[in-house]
Amino acid sequence: DSGVTQTPKHLITATGQRVTLRCSPRSGDLSVYWYQQSLDQGLQFLIQYYNGEERAKGNILERFSAQQFPDLHSELNLSSLELGDSALYFCASSVAGTGYNEQFFGPGTRLTVL
Amino acid sequence: DQQVKQNSPSLSVQEGRISILNCDYTNSMFDYFLWYKKYPAEGPTFLISISSIKDKNEDGRFTVFLNKSAKHLSLHIVPSQPGDSAVYFCAASPRDSWGKLQFGAGTQVVVTP
Numbered sequence: 308d309s310g311v312t313q314t315p316k317h318l319i320t321a322t323g324q325r326v327t328l329r330c331s332p333r334s335g336d337l338s339v340y341w342y343q344q345s346l347d348q349g350l351q352f353l354i355q356y357y358n359g360e361e362r363a364k365g366n367i368l369e370r371f372s373a374q375q376f377p378d379l380h381s382e383l384n385l386s387s388l389e390l391g392d393s394a395l396y397f398c399a400s401s402v403a404g405t406g407y408n409e410q411f412f413g414p415g416t417r418l419t420v421l
Numbered sequence: 422d423q424q425v426k427q428n429s430p431s432l433s434v435q436e437g438r439i440s441i442l443n444c445d446y447t448n449s450m451f452d453y454f455l456w457y458k459k460y461p462a463e464g465p466t467f468l469i470s471i472s473s474i475k476d477k478n479e480d481g482r483f484t485v486f487l488n489k490s491a492k493h494l495s496l497h498i499v500p501s502q503p504g505d506s507a508v509y510f511c512a513a514s515p516r517d518s519w520g521k522l523q524f525g526a527g528t529q530v531v532v533t534p
Contacts, residue, residue, distance in 0.1 A: 309464065338520060350465070350510065350524040363519040397464050404519050407453050407472065412464030 310334065311413035313398050319419045325386040328416045332379055332400030338362070339381040340401075340410055341373055345394040356381055357404035388420045424448045425513050427525035435533055440498040442528050444511030447492065451513040455522065456485060456496045459508045468509075469496070501532045 310333035320326055332339050341353040352365035356375035367373075370388075375381045385392060395417050399410040426445045434440045442456075452473035457465035471478040471485045471494070478485050484497045498505055508529050512522040 309466065311464070340521065349526045350512075350522075352521040352523065355519055355521055357519065363521045365521060399464075401520060407514075408520065409455065409467045409470060410520065410522060411467060412457075414462075414464050 309411040309413065311398060311400050311411055313396075313413035313416050315416060316414065317417050317419075319421065320388060321421055322388055322390060324388050324420075325384065326388065326418065328383040328385070328396055328398075328418075330381045330383070330398030330400075330413060332381070332398075333411055336400035336402050336411070337379065338401045338404045338410075339375055339379070340399040341367075341381070341383050342397040342399065342412075343394050344397065344415075345391075350397065353383070355404070362404055385418070390420050393418055393420045423526075424451075425511055425523045425525040427509075427511055427528050429528050430526070431529040431531070433531045433533060434501045436503060437500045440496075440501045440505065440530055440532070442496040442498075442509050442511070442530070444494045444496075444525055445492060446494075446513050448513070448515060448523075449492070450515040451523075452516045453514040454485070454487060454494050455512045455514075456483070457510045457512060457524075458505075459510060459527070465510060498530075501530075503532050503534065506530055506532045 312331045353367040355363040399412045455470040456468040459465045508527045511525040
């Protein structure tokens, strides 16, 4: 158990819908990261927040957005969903925000878009 | 553009023998490297890391070697155990960026009795 929690574990929805994925980081961690793992791709970095502020952005679609709240939990919002958005979405957290620290991953949310 | 490459999608090794996983990178700005292990239906689990000022880091059965001139790193697992059967990801972080990680495609390791 990494100490990072993600809800829900599974999500099934239809094209065009909007969903929210939630992540609670490990106690004491200030940084939260979101990654997407599709069947035909490896883990792709989406976005990073540090202490409530956006710090780094990867290939995140404009239909996707995220935020980190004062209690440090984070939400990833996916809207106008398409079939290709079906994937595993992982949240990770770390103590600091720079690259010299390990990121600890949650169990993931499996999103299926029908 | 895949900047971190794991060219072996799978590796089969006998229990008790050494597992060697390889990873190549193209971005010379990467200076922190990590290995993660992933079981099905779970998130990646951190195994071991190395910064570019070192060429070796050891933690129990796991050793990571870094060859900066060749832009190559490897993970050695000795001795391999059945519980080591998993997908192993190599990841790298550039020094000029907040901590996003770039991952390789992963290597599926199967440890046979």
